[in-house]
Amino acid sequence: MKVDFILGISWGDEGKGKLTHYLLQSNLYSHVCRVQGSQNAGHTIYHNGVKYVTHIVPAGVFFGVKSIIAPACMLNVDGFFKEMEGLKNQGIDCEKLVKISTNAHIITQKHIEEDSKDTEIGTTKRGVGPCAADRYRRVGIQAKEIEALKPYLVDFYDEVIKNNDATILTEGAQGTELDIFAEGYPYVTSSHCGVAGALLNGIPHTAIRHVYGVAKVYTTYVGNMKFQPEGEIYKQIQEQGEEWGATTGRKRQTNFLDTDQLLKAIRINAVTHLIFNKIDVFRELNCWKLIEKGKIIDLETEDNFKRFIYQKCGNEMDLTKGYIKFSDNPYDI
Ligand code: IMP
Ligand code: MG
Numbered sequence: 369m370k371v372d373f374i375l376g377i378s379w380g381d382e383g384k385g386k387l388t389h390y391l392l393q394s395n396l397y398s399h400v401c402r403v404q405g406s407q408n409a410g411h412t413i414y415h416n417g418v419k420y421v422t423h424i425v426p427a428g429v430f431f432g433v434k435s436i437i438a439p440a441c442m443l444n445v446d447g448f449f450k451e452m453e454g455l456k457n458q459g460i461d462c463e464k465l466v467k468i469s470t471n472a473h474i475i476t477q478k479h480i481e482e483d484s485k486d487t488e489i490g491t492t493k494r495g496v497g498p499c500a501a502d503r504y505r506r507v508g509i510q511a512k513e514i515e516a517l518k519p520y521l522v523d524f525y526d527e528v529i530k531n532n533d534a535t536i537l538t539e540g541a542q543g544t545e546l547d548i549f550a551e552g553y554p555y556v557t558s559s560h561c562g563v564a565g566a567l568l569n570g571i572p573h574t575a576i577r578h579v580y581g582v583a584k585v586y587t588t589y590v591g592n593m594k595f596q597p598e599g600e601i602y603k604q605i606q607e608q609g610e611e612w613g614a615t616t617g618r619k620r621q622t623n624f625l626d627t628d629q630l631l632k633a634i635r636i637n638a639v640t641h642l643i644f645n646k647i648d649v650f651r652e653l654n655c656w657k658l659i660e661k662g663k664i665i666d667l668e669t670e671d672n673f674k675r676f677i678y679q680k681c682g683n684e685m686d687l688t689k690g691y692i693k694f695s696d697n698p699y700d701i
Contacts, residue, residue: 369529371536372397372578373566376543377633379552379589380561381613381620382582383645383695385411388427388539391580397537399528400428400435403566404559405541406442406475406499407451408492410614420458421614425451426539429462437468438538438569439524440559442499444475445514469524469569470512475499489554490592492615500558529570536575538566544633545589555593563637578690581639583630584609584646585673585694588620596621601655609649626659627680634681640690642681648696 372391376382388411392400407423414420415430424443428435437443448468455462479495479502491497502508511517528534542561550556559565563579586605589595590613596602602622605611611620634642647670650656656673657666667673678692685692 369532369534369536369572369575370577371538371566371571371575372580373538373540373563373576373637374580374582375540375562375566375637375639376546377581377583377630377637377639377642378543378587379545379595380409380541380543381588381590381611382543382584383643384540384582385413385422385427386645386695387580387582387643388537389413389415389430391537392427392431392433395431396535397428397433398531398534399536400426400433401438401528401536401538401569402426402436402441403438403538403540403569403571404440404561405557406494406496406559407444407447408494408496408557408615409541411539411541412614415460418458420455420460422455423451423615424448425455425462425466428537429455429460429465432461432465435462435466436522436524436528437466437472438528439469439471440565440569441469442473442475442496442503443468443511444480444495445516447475447494449516466520467522467527468511468517468520470510470521471524472511473499473503474509474511474514476509488592490590490618492613494615497558525570529572536571538571540566544637545629552593555591562633576638578640579637580641580643581634581637582643582645583625585625585644585650586646587623587625587629589623590616590618590620596623601653601657604653605649605655608652609646624657624659624664628659628661630681631684634684639685642685642690642692644677644692644694646696647694
């Protein structure tokens with residue numbers, strides 16, 4: 369069994385959906401698994417020129433690949449059926465491909481009501497935090513208890529892990545800095561967004577093949593933490609990058625890439641392949657800045673900017689086994 373992981377290595381919204389879609393074109397995978405999070409995620413995918421936004425349904429459905437919602441995930445049943453219906457109406461044949469792990473947890477109306485009262489963290493109000501709390505208090509509801517989900521249910525171990533021939537792509541949600549253990553607590557989500565979180569589903573660590581870390585050439589964050597510094601450039605990045613949430617439509621705060629944060633995320637997750645999206649935004653603004661040891665540095669040209677990042681991140685990775693790439697929005701890698 370082999371597993372390739374796709375992870376956000378910032379605060380989410382790095383363009384993981386785009387990379388998932390790109391990697392699936394290679395036709396190498398037997399399963400695509402969503403391994404954590406819930407309908408708080410919004411993955412934007414362009415398939416045959418049409419835009420789709422998925423929340424819990426794994427992107428394997430666009431390529432006829434078995435798409436499994438793993439045990440660590442949480443889902444609201446109505447939201448799941450709505451998303452499936454929407455995809456079917458857009459011509460995506462997902463009915464037979466999507467399976468839900470029997471022990472994934474269910475987000476109830478009560479969870480959503482409780483989450484909708486949040487004014488502190490700036491959650492997506494999808495009920496994720498209250499559902500996670502109930503899970504760990506051991507009073508939660510599991511998918512196997514829901515009659516309407518019966519046709520979709522599988523045992524994750526039987527379906528995926530026991531299968532020696534499985535080649536799995538995991539579709540991470542949110543990002544390393546939104547992990548519940550991350551520095552920004554409490555302005556984080558309630559799941560584990562790195563490789564460790566994916567492994568919690570029962571994936572053996574020896575199955576790890578590639579770890580794809582996805583970032584943008586700048587950072588963004590949605591929520592109540594103060595993230596964006598004062599200054600015109602940050603507003604320009606927000607506008608040029610069309611930075612508002614795929615799930616809630618909220619404006620994303622912006623900042624420059626911080627190399628310390630980047631290296632930490634690469635190290636923690638042992639990233640083998642690193643993809644920086646939205647370089648076109650910096651090209652358009654002719655802005656080539658990042659943060660190094662707490663200070664903004666101006667690298668002035670695209671070449672210098674790339675070279676700086678190749679050098680910094682390349683030192684942390686084994687580039688004989690992986691790569692560092694910069695990518696335009698929305699198609700190429
Ligand atoms: P929750 O996950 O809805 O509880 O929200 C907690 C924090 O994580 C908030 O700041 C959200 O904006 C952020 N968040 C949750 N999911 C995503 C995502 O998929 N992309 C970006 N931010 C997210
Ligand atoms: Mg998103």
